[in-house]
Amino acid sequence: MIGCFDSGHGGLTILRALRARLPDRRFIYLGDHANAPYGDRPSAEVLALTAAAADWLFRQDARLVVLACNTATAVALRHLQQHWLPQSGWRARGCNILGIVAPTVEAATLTPWGIGIPTEAGAVREGLVAVFATTRTVQTDVYGEEIAKRCPRMRIVQQACPGLAGAIERGAPAAEIDRLVGRDVHALLAATGGVAPDHVILGCTHYPLVEAVFRSHLPAGCRILSQPALVAASLADYLARHPYYAGAAGDADAQLHTTGACGLVGERLAALLPDFLAGAGFRPAVLA
Template sequence: MTNNHPIGIFDSGIGGTSIWKAIHALLPNEKTIYLADSKNAPYGQKSKQEIIDLSKKNVDFLLNQNCKLVVVACNTATTNAISELRATYPIPFIGIEPAIKPAALNSKTQTIGILATQGTLNSDLFHKTAEMFQHTKIMEQVGHGLVQLIEAGDLNSPEMTQLLHSYLEPMIAANIDYLVLGCSHYPYLIPQIKKILPEHIQIIDSGEAVARQTRNILQEKVGLATLEAPKPIFYTNTNPHVLQSIIGQEYTVEEKEF
């Protein structure tokens, strides 16, 4: 089954490019269109209805670009809006949610940490997943301020370092052996996080799992691209400088109102 239409990917900003990179690496022939709704970031502090409305706005834009499948590269949008998106639109959606399961199943200390947005940690989907692992202590920490600093390009600022220490040190003291990154922005903080965590604590994010699921759905339901893909397209509704610095100068970022 062949389908050369693009894959659409959206996030509340630049964080979902961590998911895009994994998809692009696994499926280099697929054309991708990435939508950074940075003007409305972060989603994690908004109401469920606001998150649903913003997600629909993004999907409408991507469907106008003839996307065959949409990856919701935002934990908050997945946990709050994906069921509504699936009920509204005829195309498949791939979501991203915190990788609690592999962390809980592999934890030797029966204690894991999760760093995520308020919107993700408050969601029904997160609570349902967490309830499956009642023998594991899950230390939840809202990453207040992290998305805003990443969106501003301040990944290595003293303020970022201070916030990460305040969020991670209680988890280290509680003897976690896995840290789950529950926001697609957070993989860009892994170098700083590794400086704080002891070596035995493993960091898990969802990028590769989402890429594999995307490939599976394309193979089973939608169709893979057979033509050599044109360069990915990146849209943002704010200053494109930070997004450009994250993805590299070889790609074009277009500032567009949506």
């Protein structure tokens, strides 16, 4: 079984793409709605909450956990992989954790993640990449650093979007979402001097839920990189090379769990993704 984790609803955009790409795999989803959103939390809290979520998913028999949250990936993934997994004993039991930044950087730079220096093509690749993300993800500069390593001539402009993930999470009115997205796109274009980005990264998994609103404010011709599709393709490739983590084939089952109020979370899911997992309900989860 494959675990999928986010602070709230955003990771369901990733889960939806994973299930479409891997229909014969079983998934278990955990949304930490009681503590969402993570984007404005201190790094130490994000790390502790993410570790607790991974531990919970492994205890439900997941072999692999995908951090379907850019903030959790940017802040916690390296520590979890290098320190927490071996210290907790989960690595010895054959478990692993992956994030969602690497597939996105690979797509933006056309460079495999393992190549941390410019390739011949990367050294001459140019263009403007816009990153919209939470405050904490922007502060880590993970997208700026990793893209610059591979394509030093590319220009990266990052825009923090305070309050946007939270507004999406609570089902804010369309007018409020439009105002917040418009504010952030205007601020980014002011930073670029009005130059339209060549590529746009929606660096929070909540943002694909309002991708149409971003498109309405961005200049025509901007290419939005679809993080859910990129992550799904990357995981399919990873499982082809590491079939152990795929687990036994199933019936495209997906269990949904939340640390929040199950009924309220389910209502918001129905409003945000009415055609996704129709009739599926959330079950309670308590993190240690």
